Amino acid sequence: MEDHTYSVSEITRLLKKSIEGNPDFTSVWVKGELSNVTYHSSGHIYFTLKDESAVLSSAFFKYANKSLSFRLEEGMSVLAMGSFTVYEKRGSYQFIVAQMRLEGVGELLKRIEQLKNKLLDQGLLDPARKKIKPFLPRRIGVVTSPTGAAIRDIIKVAMRRFPNIEIVLAPAKVQGADAAASIVRGIEELNNRAHAIDVIICGRGGGSFEDLLPFNEEPVVRAILSSRVPVISAVGHQIDHPLSDDAADYSAPTPSAAAEIAVPVKSELVGEIDYLAIRAQTSLASRMTHLTNRLSGIAALRCFRNPREIVSMRELSLVDLEQRITAALKDAVAGGRQRLLALPDLHRLWRSEARERRSRLDVAWGAVEKLSPRGVLERGYSLVTDARGRIIRSVRAVKSGESIGVAVADGSMGCTVNTIQREVRGGKENAGKGKAEL
């Protein structure tokens, strides 16, 4: 025993040799749960793999974890492939991981479901919150890998549909541990108004469940939800449905489909504009034709075609009128002459009638003359007037000694009243001297 004494270094080296050289400890798959996950600034990841009764110190170096498609988190069940190494200075052995797979997606799916429920509870997935993208975007922003199939498909489809479209690519990592942060930066940058982006396509091509994990991560989902610019989520293939689809304003089954949603077909739009312009033009033209036809129909009327006719027609009617007047006049003259021939009879008749009228007039005149004062005077009455020429109708109108005038048929006399005698109706009343004396 004594002659087989090893130094610490010697025995450790021996241990190292037997472990590292042993194929049983090389490129083996180990199943376990992650704990004490530490992302080191150097890019290496340190963690412990454990199960119910043992722990295994592990390292996932930068060169190896580059291809890792998901972020390591506490409690994840993983399958790790790697080899064992002995770290002499610490006297420990370590599992150096070359690659890693998620052991079961059940746990992850549960977490995604929990996140979705949380967002639903917060009302963040409410359809009313969805932003509406403009029908014709000036520029479209794309958040994806600059080298992936997604950007190729998007450019190809967008350019085919709208050859002069502008695309701004925010290059992002779409898988791996820092993919989520990269996608968030891309979305935030494209929201900068200076880029004048009208719609953002955020996504990647198909991949494994782990590959698509960044699009299920809360920071990405929240960045999409708080984007000012409408977002189209376009992740993987038809069957993939990450949370980014729920959070986005539009979700497309593939990046190509997202480009179709974002960009209208220019030729169709041009066609539609032309069609509408032609419709407007033809209906206006047909209206003009119709109106022109109506107008020329009216213009074709004789009166417009031969304006002289209006005058000649008037001339004609004028001549006609003249002739009619002349004829009528002639008729009238002839008629007058006829009646003139019959006139002597009329004259005679008129004369006898006149004679009769004269005699009747004489009789009437005689009657009238008899009633005139002159006639009365001729019949022997006289007219007595006072000094002013007023007719005296009563003895009371004169006084004794007053001068009065008496008119008879052939002249008048001046007299003086000597006596006045008033005659009472039905008897005589002596009113003193009142008798007129010649």
Add this chain to the structure above:
Amino acid sequence: MEKKTPAKGKPSFEKALEELEKIAERLEDGSLGLEESIAEFERGSRLARYCREKLDEAERRIEILQKGGDGTVEKRAVRVKPDTGEIEDDEDLQGSLL
């Protein structure tokens, strides 16, 4: 929600197209007087021209954002293979990640 009409005063492409559609319909149903029809037609022609201009407004440009040395984001135009849509660039695109 984002405002839908970008330029002030000018209608959005959608609005202009909608208006053009209405004008075509109004002209077709023939209820307008001649002067009105001509006015509508002129407006329609202007809208159609505006729409066509809108469609030709952008020139094809594919740009990629990259972080400059001082941390500011710059836009760099890249060429694209028209058949595949692949970005034609010699530089390391991964290196231009934001």
